[in-house]
Amino acid sequence: xxxxxxxxxxxxxxxxxxxxxxxxxxxxxxxxxxxxxxxxxxxxxxxxxxxxxxxxxxxxxxxxxxxxxxxxxxxxxxxxxxxxxxxxxxxxxxxxxxxxxxxxxxxxxxxxxxxxxxxxxxxxxxxxxxxxxxxxxxxxxxxxxxxxxxxxxxxxxxxxxxxxxxxxxxxxxxxxxxxxxxxxxxxxxxxxxxxxxxxxxxxxxxxxxxxxxxxxxxxxxxxxxxxxxxxxxxxxx
Amino acid sequence: xxxxxxxxxxxxxxxxxxxxxxxxxxxxxxxxxxxxxxxxxxxxxxxxxxxxxxxxxxxxxxxxxxxxxxxxxxxxxxxxxxxxxxxxxxxxxxxxxxxxxxxxxxxxxxxxxxxxxxxxxxxxxxxxxxxxxxxxxxxxxxxxxxxxxxxxxxxxxxxxxxxxxxxxxxxxxxxxxxxxxxxxxxxxxxxxxxxxxxxxxxxxxxxxxxxxxxxxxxxxxxxxxxxxxxxxxxxxx
DNA sequence: AGGATTTGAGCAAGCGTTTGGTCTACAATG
DNA sequence: CATTGTAGACCAAACGCTTGCTCAAATCCT
Numbered sequence: 001x002x003x004x005x006x007x008x009x010x011x012x013x014x015x016x017x018x019x020x021x022x023x024x025x026x027x028x029x030x031x032x033x034x035x036x037x038x039x040x041x042x043x044x045x046x047x048x049x050x051x052x053x054x055x056x057x058x059x060x061x062x063x064x065x066x067x068x069x070x071x072x073x074x075x076x077x078x079x080x081x082x083x084x085x086x087x088x089x090x091x092x093x094x095x096x097x098x099x100x101x102x103x104x105x106x107x108x109x110x111x112x113x114x115x116x117x118x119x120x121x122x123x124x125x126x127x128x129x130x131x132x133x134x135x136x137x138x139x140x141x142x143x144x145x146x147x148x149x150x151x152x153x154x155x156x157x158x159x160x161x162x163x164x165x166x167x168x169x170x171x172x173x174x175x176x177x178x179x180x181x182x183x184x185x186x187x188x189x190x191x192x193x194x195x196x197x198x199x200x201x202x203x204x205x206x207x208x209x210x211x212x213x214x215x216x217x218x219x220x221x222x223x224x225x226x227x228x229x230x231x232x233x234x235x236x237x
Numbered sequence: 238x239x240x241x242x243x244x245x246x247x248x249x250x251x252x253x254x255x256x257x258x259x260x261x262x263x264x265x266x267x268x269x270x271x272x273x274x275x276x277x278x279x280x281x282x283x284x285x286x287x288x289x290x291x292x293x294x295x296x297x298x299x300x301x302x303x304x305x306x307x308x309x310x311x312x313x314x315x316x317x318x319x320x321x322x323x324x325x326x327x328x329x330x331x332x333x334x335x336x337x338x339x340x341x342x343x344x345x346x347x348x349x350x351x352x353x354x355x356x357x358x359x360x361x362x363x364x365x366x367x368x369x370x371x372x373x374x375x376x377x378x379x380x381x382x383x384x385x386x387x388x389x390x391x392x393x394x395x396x397x398x399x400x401x402x403x404x405x406x407x408x409x410x411x412x413x414x415x416x417x418x419x420x421x422x423x424x425x426x427x428x429x430x431x432x433x434x435x436x437x438x439x440x441x442x443x444x445x446x447x448x449x450x451x452x453x454x455x456x457x458x459x460x461x462x463x464x465x466x467x468x469x470x471x472x473x474x
Numbered sequence: 475a476g477g478a479t480t481t482g483a484g485c486a487a488g489c490g491t492t493t494g495g496t497c498t499a500c501a502a503t504g
Numbered sequence: 505c506a507t508t509g510t511a512g513a514c515c516a517a518a519c520g521c522t523t524g525c526t527c528a529a530a531t532c533c534t
Contacts, residue, residue: 070309070394070395072309072310073309075522075523075524076523076524077522077523077524085480086480086481086482087482087525088480088481088482088525088526088527089480089481090525091524091526092478092479092480096524096525097525157306157307157310158307158310192468192471192473193464193467193473197456197461197464198464200445200446200449200450201442201445201446201464201468202442203445204443204444204445204446204448205438205441205442205445206441207441207445208437208438208440208441208444208445209437209438209441211441212437213437219434224434227430227434228438230429230430231429231438231468234429234467234472234473235471236429236430236471291512291513291514312488312490313489313491314488314489314490322513322514322515323514323516324490324491325491325492325493325514325515325516325517326513326514328490328491328492329512330513333491334490334491
């Protein structure tokens with residue numbers, strides 16, 4: 001029997017920030033996709049913030065706090081205390097708390113959208129592509145960007161309307177990629193049900209994994225990818 | 238192609254309270270389980286609050302607000318405005334805002350736990366039992382108790398520690414029922430994977446349904462139950 | 475020297491909650 | 505039949521605290 005952590009409820013309970021181990025890279029989804037390469041590339045061309053800069057320090061600290069305490073429970077003073085920057089100074093780097101939230105979400109989806117596209121380019125055959133979708137999303141959810149990704153899923157309602165509109169475009173592009181592959185997979189009789197319904201059920205299943213899945217336990221991210229693949233295809237190979 | 242509502246993101250965006258149609262009863266899960274009978278029984282013996290009493294009005298209004306705006310975004314003044322009771326008077330019925338949240342969660346799980354047990358008594362055979370688990374949980378999530386159930390899943394972190402401990406007992410009993418049936422199902426080779434992992438994946442998939450599933454669309458709750466059943470067994474009958 | 479950054483005091487608004495009192499319905503009392 | 509007692513429901517105002525955010529002055533860095 002595999003150990004997969006405590007009950008989802010108990011897992012959710014703590015407010016303290018735990019430093020969970022980051023899952024290992026999935027070889028089958030393309031070894032380069034989860035490397036630092038893509039991230040560094042995006043930092044270099046200015047698409048995402050350099051984590052070493054003050055802006056980046058604030059950003060990553062905030063993402064972690066938002067994830068573990070919730071956006072509304074996290075005060076600007078909390079971010080200040082954790083970064084060693086006084087509360088007032090935060091607003092030199094960001095216009096508002098909302099802008100921090102927006103940036104956390106925006107950059108996490110930019111990074112993962114890029115990873116998704118690159119990984120798909122490297123995947124040949126529909127089955128491989130499907131597995132890539134799942135592996136990348138599970139890595140987005142539980143890997144290094146896990147905190148930011150969870151914030152995007154869970155704190156959506158706290159975004160300002162303008163920020164929602166912007167990020168929605170990126171999310172729709174992301175969903176479009178999913179649906180495209182799923183529709184092809186269905187055409188080949190690979191799926192257990194309609195692509196749009198399947199996508200939403202799988203999305204829910206994967207969004208929920210951070211509440212119970214821990215890297216370093218008996219279950220690896222690759223194992224988890226296998227299980228979600230089974231949900232999608234019905235086949236247990 | 239079935240219509241299953243807009244994107245999950247867009248669905249989540251609104252803050253206004255929409256009156257969605259309540260899904261119709263699943264005949265296959267036992268016709269009596271979703272009727273008013275069990276609810277009335279529990280009201281009569283004092284297990285849950287009479288919705289006609291002032292306490293009950295506050296409770297249901299709060300559940301709806303918590304669901305659509307979030308617990309922290311919902312002020313006691315909001316609840317007052319919506320019920321026609323002045324903010325201060327809320328505290329004549331509840332000691333604190335936290336007690337309202339706790340009561341919303343507690344009563345929704347008491348009701349649905351009772352429904353689950355009754356429905357299982359009426360189900361014969363493992364396949365029927367498995368389908369019952371799914372049907373009852375989907376009804377808890379999207380039926381009349383949907384708002385309260387979503388609050389329990391989504392606002393857990395905002396509960397006081399004592400309240401968490403109490404409700405955790407009920408949730409563990411609920412999870413125990415699920416695991417018991419799943420373990421038997423696995424013994425008969427009915428499942429696609431390990432019971433504990435499957436349960437968590439299915440839980441996530443079902444928790445997410447309120448963000449995209451609407452009763453009255455092309456997809457019924459029974460149809461949805463079929464799809465989740467397929468996820469669990471891999472079979473598309 | 476001069477722009478970028480940091481500081482720390484502080485503001486206005488909103489929050490959950492408390493308080494002291496009123497209103498209404500109804501049963502008990504004289 | 506009129507009066508009093510009682511208890512639940514509700515009201516109006518305000519208290520103490522926290523919040524996101526501002527700003528003028530001080531400090532750093534090149």
